[in-house]
Amino acid sequence: MFFRGSMSEVFNIVIVAQAGRLEYEALVFAASLRAKSPKFKGRLLVCEPQPGPKWNSDPRMGSEVREALESMGAEILPFANEHFGQDYPNGNKIECLKVVPTDRPFVFFDTDTLVLDDIRKVPFDFDRPAASMRRESTWPQIELYGPGYHATWESLYRQFGLEMDSALDKTWPEEFWRRYPYFNAGFFYHRDAAAFGARYLEIALGIRDNRPAELVCQEIWPWLDQIALPLVLHSFGGGFGALEDGWLDGRTTCHYRVLPLLYARESEAVISVIEEVTAPNKIKKILKNYEPIKRMVYQGRGKKVRALFDQNDLPRKEQGIRNRIKKEGFWMR
Known part of the structure; x- marks a missing residue:
């Protein structure tokens, strides 16, 4: 340990x-x-x-x-x-x-x-x-009359000969996605x-x-x-x-997903890191060939994305962040 x-x-x-x-x-x-x-x-x-x-x-x-x-x-x-x-x-x-x-x-x-x-x-x-x-509750998507979270996940554990009970987070209630x-x-x-x-x-x-x-x-x-x-x-x-x-996904690493999301929701420390490590000319001349880095990092579009949001009051769902960036014409990946 x-x-x-x-x-x-x-x-x-x-x-x-x-x-x-x-x-x-x-x-x-x-x-x-x-x-x-x-x-x-x-x-x-x-x-x-x-x-x-x-x-x-x-x-x-x-x-x-x-x-x-x-x-x-x-x-x-x-x-x-x-x-x-x-x-x-x-x-x-x-x-x-x-x-x-x-x-x-x-x-x-x-x-x-x-x-x-x-x-x-x-x-x-x-x-x-x-x-x-x-993560978000992207899977499974529960149908009104279909199997719930428990039955869906249990079917998979059963298929592969695994017991599920000890895999659960029982601080969350039955049929709430975070329990599974x-x-x-x-x-x-x-x-x-x-x-x-x-x-x-x-x-x-x-x-x-x-x-x-x-x-x-x-x-x-x-x-x-x-x-x-x-x-x-x-x-x-x-x-x-x-x-x-x-x-991980915290103070030691950041899984930013795509650059518009990084600028919209991550900390100033994360933005400082990406701008620091992409600055040296030796790497910059290569990264300029990739449009999202060229525009978001080097040409300042990332700062425009960041200005669209209050980082202390972001939309609850990631899709809400994506939709706002797309509406303003700043989405890239």
Whole structure:
């Protein structure tokens, strides 16, 4: 067990990057890791899908971004898509784990994440995996006469031979969505990437190909990775309470999702970090090729987005923030 303020054991960080938005986000992530956690001793592993029948075009990153990532110490790990790809790129975070070395624990992050502080301070227990609690009630969507939250989630736990009772957060009442184990897949971690990835794949494919009757009216796209994740965490003894709130998606990292949302709702400290790490000319000349960073960060559109909102009185739902930004013509991703 690691106590507050102690350093976690050495671990690797895993992200997925490919041509387009993710390669530029990966570059910003790497720059923030280097700037804010310079004593991080693990490896930054950038998993890259390779061309194949699951892709309509070449998903590999451009040479300029690749070279910049490697100059920051990142290692590029190619992997092949056997089950997901163009139709469900979220599946990359599942399939990439098969190529991640198992000599150390791993922490996976979505590329649209900023490192804000020393990542080594986070008290990871790699034998009790966790994921992001920064989520909304996006799944399941309960129909008037259909199964409720309990029956829907219980059908999945039953399908994979897991008991659900100990996975619940019983501080919330029956049939309230927060009682049931649902996470944002923007980060997750475990001791063994191969074992975690294999189980994640097994459960995701099981839901995709053989969903229980209780899910017949539920849309599983694009939520499949987040539907499967709670089952994976629970199967390894993790889930609610495995990581104290406030470390990730808090004071140590920020999963900003898209740049307009970052400027609309995140703290001034987060904005300072993204503007700091994207400022050096060596990285700036590459990031200018990506319109959202060019316009939001370098040309000041982000400040205009921020001026639309009172950060102490934001719309309760993310969709309300999105709608206001779109109405003003500032939405980009």
